[in-house]
Amino acid sequence: MNVANELNMKIEVVNWTNPRIGDICEAINGKTFKSSEWATTGLPIIRIQNLKSEESAFNYYNKDLEDKYKVENGDLLFAWSGTPGTSFGAHIWKGSLAALNQHIFRIDFDQTKIDKKYFCSALNYCVAGMIENAQGGVGLAHITKSKFMETKLPLPPLNEQHRIVAKIEELFSELDKGIESLKTAREQLKVYRQSLLKHAFEGKLTEQWRKDNAGDVHGSTSAAGAGSAGAAKLETADELLARIQQEREARYQQQLEDWTKAVKEWEEMNKVGKSPPRPKKPAPLNVHETNKSDLPEGWKRVSLEALLAFGPINGWSPKAIDEPTSTKAITLTATTSGKFDGTKYKYIDTEIPKHSSLWLKHNDILVQRGNTIEYVGVPCLYSGEDNQFIYPDLMMKIQTADSARSQYVVSCMGTVEARNYLRSRAVGAAGSMPKINQQTLSSLPIPLCSVAEQNKITEILDERISICDSCSDYIDEQLRKIESLRQSILKKAFSGQLVPQDSNDEPASELLKRITEEKAQMEATAKVAKAATRKPKKKVANQVDAKKKVKTQ
Structure with a gap:
């Protein structure tokens, strides 16, 4: 059954009624504060993010403010604009005196006739139906005041409201304890994951493996030769870098050939779309000489650029269309989690040359060059099919040389140290999306070891992180079940099935009658008071007569 229809169905419960929200309250919208009016002192301005998180920073307003825009502790607020599923909802303000920002209603009602906590829960129960009828789209939507006030709300007798709230x-309370435990476990998993990555790229995770394979060049173990004086040692980072440089030069020549073909195709297509970028000649190797003491013998810290056969190159973001085409462009959300999601894409009405570097290929590494500070620099290994998608302008693409394993590199880019390196170098005007450029990404320090050890580190990380992922998936599943149970409780509460009904309670119809009568009386009184403050207007005719009298005198 459609959620909106279900919410607006007449409730067949004894002594209950189903009024419109506008019948029982007034909704006062907040003030539009300009950024030039923000201050560092004064009344805190309540924005939607301040309702969602107590840790969100406030802007302040230090000028005179009308009472209708003031919020006191305990006031009921309703966020009516934002991202469906996250921003919308009712909240009871727990802070001090504050200023009400736009996109939030202050709900004024008679708290002696409606339980405030009941009202808050009932509004949140109705949010799903409101969102279905909201204006806007999937990314951003808003509930108009008229639709909000027309939404019907289940209203039981006052005493039953109190019982339902209790x-x-x-x-x-029991569900919240379970949620807290699950979220604690999830945070512990994050700490363990980062600890695992840190140990991996400090060489601690494979310390015993190096001892056991000290006489092996390419990863095959030899019990007889491992400890013998003449046995070959694991390839050092210097030896590997020399080989990678040769691979980069060879790959560059191949890229030049592909680029020439792509340009020719682009010209044959009347130069539609973005011209194929000329591949960059491999730059000299950049070795980070600092902090070498924290790496095992034979390892070396190098710039990411030294390990690349391609990139970094920005993508392209042409205008999307609704109709399916042969060209799919992934969106930023396809890689935000760090895992590739092939369901996040849009169609574009531009044919891309088959040799264009915009096409994604297996094991390409995508990096978010622009996003919120939390996500800027997030790396993701492309796991889709070759030439199935192109990538957007807010991402950069890189390809590693054959002797630098892509999974090893992307795992290293996911460490706290690497993420902080990129975040600290992100640039952007205040309030805008922070971005990193190609030079910043190219300079990212990467600990380099032999190919054999790269493979071993990747193998260990795959095994242990897959266990973390399974635990994380289980936690998410349990959180979804708890949320489903929460909704079931609310459904029972607002259909009269959660607590016993008492025939001695005043019927909600009588309660609603008193509310509407008093509301109408207050509105009439306010109207009279407003009329009394108006200055009387002089009639034009009287003004004309007065002028005539002056002329005749």
Whole structure:
């Protein structure tokens, strides 16, 4: 059944009624504060992010403010604009005196006739239906005031409201304990994952493996030769770099050939779309000489650029269309999690040359060059089919040389140290999306070891991180089940099935009658008071007569 239809169905419960929200309250919208009006002192301005998280920073307003835009502790607020599923909803303000920002209603009502906590929960129960009817799209939507006020709300007798609130709080308290435990476990997994990555790229994860394979060049073990004086040693980073440089030169020549073909195709297509970028000649190797003491013998810290056969190159973001075409462009959300999601794409009405570097190929590494500071620099290994997608302008693409394993590199780029390196170098005007450029990404320090050890590190990480992923998936599943249970509780609460009904309670219809009568009386009184403050207008006719009298005198 459609959620919106279900919410607006008449409730067949004894002594309940189903009024419009506008019948029982007033919704006061917030003020539009200009950024030039923000201050560092004064009343905190309540924005939607301040309702979602107590840790969100405030802007302040230090000028005179009308009372209708002020919020006091305990006021009921409703965020009516934002991202469906995250921003919308009712909140009881727990802070001090504050200023109400746009996109938030302050809900004014008679708290002696409607339980505030009941009202808050009932509004949140109705949010899903409101979102279905909201204006806007998947990314951003808003509920108009008229639709908000027309939405119907289940209203039981006042005493039953109190009983429902008490029961909801009792049940939700148990659920909240479970949520807290699950979230703690998830944070512990994150800490373990980062600790695992840190040890991996400090050489600690493979310390015993190096001892066991000290006489092996390419990763095959030899019990007889491992400890013998004449046995070959694992390839050092210097030896590997020399080989990578040869691979980069060979790959560059191949890229020049592909580029020449791509340009020819582009010209044959009347130069539609972005011209194929000329591949860059491999730059000299850049070795980071600092902090060598924290690496095992034979390892070396080099710039990411030294390990690349291609890139970094920005993508392209042409205008999307609704109709399916032969060209799919992934969106930023396809890689935000660090894992490639091939369901996040849009169609574009531009044919891309088959030799264009915009096409993604297996084991390409994508890096978010522009996003919120939390996600800027997120690396992701492309796992889709070759030439199935192109990538957007807010991503950069790189390809590693054959002797630098792509999974090894992308795992290293996911460490706290690497992420902080990129975040600290992101640039952008205040309030804008922070970005990193190709030079910053190219300079990222990467600990380099032999190919055999890269393979071993990748093997260990794959095994242990897959266990972390399974645990994380289990936690997410349990959180979804708890949220589903929470919704079931609310559904029972607002259909009269959660607590016993009492025939001695005043019927909600009588309660609603008193609310509407008092509301109408208050509106009439306010209208009279407003009219009394108006200055009387002089009639034009009287003004004309007065002028005539002056002329005749």
